[in-house]
Amino acid sequence: MHYILLAKQRLLGIFTLGWFLLSQTLSAQISIYSVPKALYYGAHNDDFTVRVRSKGGQWQDLYEYKVKVDADNVQEASMVYFDFEKEVEVAVTKNNGNIQTLNIRPKPKGLNYKLVNNTIFFHLNSPANLSLEINGDKLHNLHIFAGNLLKDIPQSTDKNVLYFGPGLHNPTDSLRKGFVIPSNTKVYIDGGAVLKGKLICDKVENVKIFGRGIIDNPHRGLEITFSKNIEIEGIIFRNPDHYTILGGQSKGIRIKNIKSFSCRGWSDGIDLMSCSDVNIDGIFMRNSDDCIAIYGHRWDYFGSAKNYTITNATLWADVAHPINIGIHGDTSYAGDTIENIHFKNIHILEQDEDDPDYEGCMAITDGDFNLVRNISFENIYVDDYQEGQLLNLRVVYNAKYNTGVGRGIENISFKNVFYNGTNLKPSILEGYDKDHLVKNVIFQNIYINKVKLDQKRFKQEIIQGKYTQGVLLKE
Numbered sequence: 278m279h280y281i282l283l284a285k286q287r288l289l290g291i292f293t294l295g296w297f298l299l300s301q302t303l304s305a306q307i308s309i310y311s312v313p314k315a316l317y318y319g320a321h322n323d324d325f326t327v328r329v330r331s332k333g334g335q336w337q338d339l340y341e342y343k344v345k346v347d348a349d350n351v352q353e354a355s356m357v358y359f360d361f362e363k364e365v366e367v368a369v370t371k372n373n374g375n376i377q378t379l380n381i382r383p384k385p386k387g388l389n390y391k392l393v394n395n396t397i398f399f400h401l402n403s404p405a406n407l408s409l410e411i412n413g414d415k416l417h418n419l420h421i422f423a424g425n426l427l428k429d430i431p432q433s434t435d436k437n438v439l440y441f442g443p444g445l446h447n448p449t450d451s452l453r454k455g456f457v458i459p460s461n462t463k464v465y466i467d468g469g470a471v472l473k474g475k476l477i478c479d480k481v482e483n484v485k486i487f488g489r490g491i492i493d494n495p496h497r498g499l500e501i502t503f504s505k506n507i508e509i510e511g512i513i514f515r516n517p518d519h520y521t522i523l524g525g526q527s528k529g530i531r532i533k534n535i536k537s538f539s540c541r542g543w544s545d546g547i548d549l550m551s552c553s554d555v556n557i558d559g560i561f562m563r564n565s566d567d568c569i570a571i572y573g574h575r576w577d578y579f580g581s582a583k584n585y586t587i588t589n590a591t592l593w594a595d596v597a598h599p600i601n602i603g604i605h606g607d608t609s610y611a612g613d614t615i616e617n618i619h620f621k622n623i624h625i626l627e628q629d630e631d632d633p634d635y636e637g638c639m640a641i642t643d644g645d646f647n648l649v650r651n652i653s654f655e656n657i658y659v660d661d662y663q664e665g666q667l668l669n670l671r672v673v674y675n676a677k678y679n680t681g682v683g684r685g686i687e688n689i690s691f692k693n694v695f696y697n698g699t700n701l702k703p704s705i706l707e708g709y710d711k712d713h714l715v716k717n718v719i720f721q722n723i724y725i726n727k728v729k730l731d732q733k734r735f736k737q738e739i740i741q742g743k744y745t746q747g748v749l750l751k752e
Contacts, residue, residue, distance in 0.1 A: 369409060623654070689717070708744025
């Protein structure tokens with residue numbers, strides 16, 4: 278109670294200084310951001326007090342946002358964000374209970390910390406998206422988003438700029454409960470801006486959305502439909518009801534350094550349907566359904582999906598899959614093709630899926646006449662998870678979602694995959710019949726608890742069911 282009272286007194290003092298100021302740069306090395314008055318008390322979490330400072334500088338308080346996680350048992354975790362250059366020191370005080378153990382994930386190289394009483398001190402010299410977990414608690418943890426200082430900030434009067442300054446912004450389209458973005462527009466969302474509605478890119482092109490602000494409790498975070506050349510960078514999505522990003526029949530999508538939290542059923546992270554030429558980099562997704570899902574046809578969106586690069590991502594699936602490919606497609610003709618998709622430098626922090634039809638941190642579930650081919654996974658780091666499989670590749674006819682069986686899965690590679698934990702159970706590879714195979718799957722450098730799989734262990738951990746062909750472990 279003493280800690281909470283101090284925290285509230287501290288917050289009141291900060292608030293009187295004025296939270297409506299523009300984003301401020303401190304000691305020319307750190308940027309922290311204002312909080313709209315309407316959200317100030319209701320959005321705060323008292324579990325932690327977080328401060329930052331540049332080398333030799335003064336400590337500056339951050340605002341600790343409340344974020345809801347885990348649809349199975351919704352809980353309130355914490356989140357802070359700031360930007361910096363060169364080096365920053367971070368101090369985190371736990372305000373309720375004593376620190377017995379501490380885990381920082383994914384741990385940056387060279388990160389060391391010291392614990393003084395109930396405060397943790399550590400330094401960062403490069404951007405990082407981190408989870409700080411006290412006494413093994415993943416549901417009331419602190420998420421720290423430390424980014425690069427933002428360059429080339431536009432002016433509100435610049436031509437073709439839609440500018441959201443510090444403060445609370447309500448939707449401009451009341452019917453669709455969102456902000457409609459026209460073609461050839463830059464959308465700047467200040468780090469002190471909070472938007473209470475989704476962003477809508479429908480039948481547009483050449484749009485760039487960037488900044489450090491928050492999309493707060495929308496129906497969806499961003500809709501990209503029938504559009505091309507759409508870019509989003511640096512934005513935080515706080516608990517949308519449905520998907521964080523919906524992509525439908527669009528081309529040329531670039532998603533960089535976004536952060537997302539969700540806690541409802543079907544509150545996936547990034548779901549892309551019939552989209553091609555996609556680049557995703559540097560994201561942090563904590564979702565209560567699939568973090569990244571790639572499909573062919575679904576709903577009003579038609580066409581195959583190809584040419585994806587997903588790099589440097591941190592994925593946390595409180596429910597369902599971190600990565601899911603292939604279950605939806607078009608059975609009105611020969612079928613869609615989902616191809617040329619490459620994952621590299623991916624850190625998976627959680628998976629919790631108890632339904633054997635839907636397991637797999639890396640899942641390819643091929644239905645609806647889809648052909649899934651040329652998919653690679655390289656440098657994949659998987660922490661211990663609650664329940665599921667490391668990977669699952671199956672050709673299926675799923676009566677709940679499909680109107681036809683998948684055509685097959687082929688030319689898949691897994692290289693440099695590392696799992697550490699105790700909840701691993703065998704992964705599954707299985708085709709549907711002799712005409713619908715899983716084939717040409719190559720494994721190389723697969724480590725379980727720091728031990729590289731040999732042929733004997735490989736057969737125990739990777740179960741080949743019926744209708745597989747050309748499954749190979751390279752030693």
